[in-house]
Amino acid sequence: MLRHLPNAITLLNLFCGACASLCLLYGRLEWAIGLVALGALADLLDGMVARWLKVHSELGKQLDSLADMVSFGLVPGLILYVLIANALNGEWPHDLEIRALPAFLITLFSALRLGKFNLDDRQTDGFLGLPTPGCTLFMIGLLGLHLAPEAHFNFILQPVALYAITILFSILMVVEIPMFSFKFKSLQWTGNEIRIIFAAIAGLLVLVWQIKSLSAIVLLYILTSFFIYFSKRKPLS
Template sequence: MLPNALTLLNLFCGCCALVSIFSMDFRSAILCVAASAVLDFADGMAARLLKVHSEIGKQLDSLADMVSFGVVPSAVVYMLLAARADVNIYNDSVFMSRVNIAGLPAFLIAVASCYRLAKFNLDTRQTTNFIGLATPANTLFFVGLLLILLNNAPFGGWERILFEPIVLYVLTVIFSFLLISEIPMFSLKIKNFEWKGNENRYIFLVLSLILLLILRGAASFFYYDCLCLINVFGYLLGRKKTA
């Protein structure tokens, strides 16, 4: 079926992204992740439009997402931590003995993503919106770091702070928590193309396009995560009111 074919292409692009990241070809990695994100959106859309839903399709989607949106962001953080050591990551023994250990916490993202995807497969509450941060949104955030790296290196301003090891560790913990949290999150799932019922989704897409045209780079990838922060504050305020 077409949806399953799109899902498998998503997986293929995710594998290509991993190869590119570990080869430090970050431009190719960004393109591969972007392709995975488009395919991940397209397979769900195709399944809804064609009205074809299968258990194998559901499982394939999560397995593909585990690579494209679970392992990939971990690999990004891992390589960013490795780059901070200022050594030849392929030939220097220092990398093998020290940087590998320093970068291992990055794979907490992969662990949290795995739990989040398994939970999603069994959670009947997440039909129209998400509970917890979606793995594609999480990945786009960390790919945004790669865009900043490519567009601004060498750093001379605030960008340098984002790549400090302590900041990368903190971001890893925060986003891992958001992945497995019970916080309601914004979703782009569209059952039809009508305006009614999809107002927020269409507004979000238009604003994202405007930001992409104006900012032409990394900042546009952070927009979804800003919405997630809004969801977090809304969730906390809602709990305070009901307490």
């Protein structure tokens, strides 16, 4: 019976993603944010439980990707869709807004990202491109900004900026630039310097800006990964 526990946790992730999608359509944003957080926790736990029980299976791997496609593929696209529709019309969407449909580029590139990840054996200790949960966290940060607007950052919720974010993050998910993971191989400082410093900064940002900080944290993660990558490249002779 215990061998089915990891798959049950994965299905909880899928359920949370489906419910979060409904909450976004009905304007229940706080519920949507909470459900995405619960789904992300389930996504983290299913692998840990599978390793603990030593019950890895091909079914579990496929279920994980399918659940992620909803929670971290459909959901971020839907977040951008409702935010663009709201920015265009001045109210939460009550009907189909064709001009906001480009937001689902995020969903399409999430599917491409997840498919590539399943076939790529180079991403065991890190990532090539932005992981789909990172993209989703950025979009959750935008929801936080919508719920508690900041005068200095309101331009981010304008249609042009949201379209640009759609294109940028679609590209970031499939670009083959290494990005560091948060897997700690040990509890020592050596070898984990970047992870520990980043986690401390991220925690501080969350304390100051709460949910709105998630977008800034993801941007910091991307910039840090880019800096590490380009600083290690050998200059052309």
